[in-house]
Amino acid sequence: MTTATAAPPIGAAPSREPGTGVARGVHDVWAMTRRNLVHISREPTQLSDVTIQPVIFTALFVYIFGGGIPVPHGTYRDYVLAGMLSLNLVTSTMGTGVGLSSDLHEGIIDRFRALPMWRASVLVGRSLADLTTFFVCALIVGVTGLVVGWRPDAGLRPMVGGFALVLFFAYSLTWIAMCVGLNSKSPESAASVGFIVLFPLAFVSNAMIPTQHMPGWLRAVADWNPVSAVTAGARQLWRNPNPSATINAWPMQHPVLAGLAWSALILAVAAPLAAWLFRRRTTE
């Protein structure tokens, strides 16, 4: 026993002081975020859903559907840009679930579990790293929009506000995506579940087409879909055509507030759920 105390550098001293609380959490999250950003930089092809896809989708919708879909009081390209932002961001969240699922199959998770770190930093770090890619996505959607003729009619603050509203919503969705990833046996199944959840979510909304043309029951779903709220909110803030404003559903009357509420609600439910699933998944 004497040997343990005879060696100053090692001894029986623990490697880390406990209970530094928030500061420790921030430190761990920052380390994990950087790790995930390095991952993204190593496999840039995985970024195609936030770089190439937004360009293609935006151009396709404006040029192919643009002529065929009438939008009251404006043009389809002015209408659809907020929808393109929503569509691209919502579908990119799938990558978060897939990425987490593949992480769980790597040996590194065992290393993390044996370290005196805040475990949830694995989740928070991933969500933040993916959020930075969402900023890239939003930028590309905006620039592509300007190139194809999208013209917002708002000051700087509502402009930023519109983007922030959709980004916050996408961030909340990353936590649902992580729940899916934590419940999936493989990254492939996480991707297929993601498709099943995210595509209807993005399409049964006012993102690409005014809901007025949908059948009654589908229209009710679409008007209460959070994607519709954030999309209409961005349109309202950017002063782009927003046909949903005439719809007599509460979220369509108050889209910004509804969008924020939906995002906060999703985050409040999905984040603790993801933390719980992560603990369950990593307990043997």
Added chain:
Amino acid sequence: MSRGMIEVEALTKRYGKTQALAGVGFAVPAGTLLGLLGPNGAGKTTAVRVLTTLVLPDSGRATVAGIDVVRHPYQVRRYIGVAAQDATLDRLLTGRQNLILVGELSGLGRQLARARATELLEQFELTSAADRVVNGYSGGMRRRLDVAASLVARPPVLFLDEPTTGLDPASRQRVWETVRQLLAEGVTVLLTTQYLEEADALADRIVVIDSGRVVADDTPRELKEASRSARLEVVLATASPEAASAVAPLVSGPVQVSDDGRRLRAGVDPVPGLATSIVRALDRAGIAVDNVEVRRPSLDDVFFALTGGHLGAGISGEPGSTAGPAREGARS
């Protein structure tokens, strides 16, 4: 039982139908190295995973630095370093980034984590590969980086799960040197291995487990005593019931005969000319011999000597290991 830096009592863990641990107990005094030996599937890794807070035991008790691993896993993690059997590295980061990440997540500041990474990369001769992505590392390089990662935070208790599997002899020697130095600094080490030689070179005490049970708990010296004799293996051209009695006078202990009757095994004193005497004895009995082998003791033989069973791997044509009554060494 003396108080140890690592203490394990009556640990059990079942995975479905497999009883991975069936009441394992041992203790590792501070500043010493315990070698945990056993065949694949014996429960070595499960024991390490319980002690490193990765697996919850079904029953029993385990403490590290006096802290219960089930009740206070976070506290335990502050004292331990782990080099697991499957390299637990981030394949998309460089070697240096891996070590810095582990350092930061162990609570070191960024500066300290960087300095420590550089130091360890040098120590494990990975400096030239430091800024390459781990995906491109050889198996041996990953193994070394994994051991390096376990040392980042200078933990007082170290778990090395087969740290030299897949390493070339020179790298193995260097890992051994590192371990010896850590022991000299007062670190407590639990090392699992399939190499008797490795346990012999490093361990103060050896615990042999098989099928989730401790079958021996001895010093290396006592263990080697138990397996001092060489092993004789004879393959006959055709099975013969008289073969066992023909070689019996020349061997020590009982002669084991395989199911097909063609293969004889026994412990022997490796006297000069032994193989010739064996062949002659069998020849006199009119038995034709295909092969005679006198081998130095292997880990398999240690198991044989200790348990009357065998290691399972490498020997065919015999029923599964039904070890006889465990021969327990002097347990403190």
